[in-house]
Amino acid sequence: MPARIEFQAGMLRGHRFAIERAVTRVGSAPHSDICIPNAEFPNHAMTLEYRDGVYRVYNRSDTAFHLSGNRLLPGEALAWPDSDVLELDNGTQLILDVDVDPRPMPVSAEDRVASQTPELENQPHSSDEIGLPVAGLPAESRPAMPKSNLIPILVICLCGLGSLGLLARHYLKDAVSSRSTLGFDEIVEFALQDEAMSEATLTRFQLAEAAVIRGHRKLAAERYGALRSYLIQNSLEHESSQAVNVPEQMIDFIEYRLSQLVH
Structure with missing residues (x-):
């Protein structure tokens, strides 16, 4: 290395x-x-x-x-x-x-992405890992769910999330049909002034654009795609404190970027 x-x-x-x-x-x-x-x-x-x-x-x-x-x-x-x-x-x-x-x-490219991913050491992700009992059984004795049963559940969850995303996107388009798309720098400036915009979301937006500038198209598409899904799922709950709705503008810009990256 x-x-x-x-x-x-x-x-x-x-x-x-x-x-x-x-x-x-x-x-x-x-x-x-x-x-x-x-x-x-x-x-x-x-x-x-x-x-x-x-x-x-x-x-x-x-x-x-x-x-x-x-x-x-x-x-x-x-x-x-x-x-x-x-x-x-x-x-x-x-x-x-x-x-x-x-x-x-x-x-x-694979090693670069792996090296830039922060390590999450000893972080429990489920009740299994922190030893919580399920249905009255001790953690060490309860049966594990067969992997074959997880696939249909995962498919159903993904379909549900996709439907919610489409509904949310449709709502946003109907609510504001005449808005104009801002550039990257303009969106960042508005986001810094928007108290409802989290620093983590803005960081993800900037890191995705950084990958575009450096020519890492696959990494940029992955980052922008994940951020778009997150914004669509959460934009209806976001009450912007600015005249410009930052999440909507981010989504428009991301879709423009993705159209460039996937072709």
């Missing part, structure tokens, strides 16, 4: 990014090699450079960073030792994880 940057605190906590280039740009701009989806974060926060077996970090922001007990002022650069914590002014913390071979190297 190549060297990696791992986020230990902040919006991308748990995400790991393989270093594939000798010069890596980090910032909030979608075309950044590592995109931090936060509109208040600098477009180009820092640059990581690999040269002569050493990684150096350049502060491209307007505020100071902290690395290995040293203060890194704007415009300055320092060597970034393996496993040392780099802290940005907004509380984001990153570490450099250098493997046996520290040189940057390209990775496959």
Whole structure:
């Protein structure tokens, strides 16, 4: 595995990014090699450079960073030792994880997606995993449901969700038939002003667009598709505090993007 940057605190906590280039740009701009989806974060926060077996970090922001007990002022650069914590002014913390071979190297699309997925360690997902009894039986003695019985149930659930999504989408189109589609930057600006819009939803929207800019079409389609399903299911419960209905505009933009990605 190549060297990696791992986020230990902040919006991308748990995400790991393989270093594939000798010069890596980090910032909030979608075309950044590592995109931090936060509109208040600098477009180009820092640059990581690999040269002569050493990684150096350049502060491209307007505020100071902290690395290995040293203060890194704007415009300055320092060597970034393996496993040392780099802290940005907004509380984001990153570490450099250098493997046996520290040189940057390209990775496959599958490995890239896997490396960018945060690990969920020891997180229970059901009553089975946390030991809750079912129907009066102790957890260790109750029978397991045959896998063959799960398939029809799953199909029924998916059909039900699909129907609800279509009904919700139809309702939205009838409710606002004359709205105009906004661009990505405009939607982000309105979302930042909308108290009802969650930070997690906006983050997913920005990460999906970042994948488009970086040419990861399959990953972008997966992210936008999942976000569209989520928005359709929840938009009827979203009471926008702005004149522009942000979820509707997001859905329109996502469908436009998906039409480009799947053809």
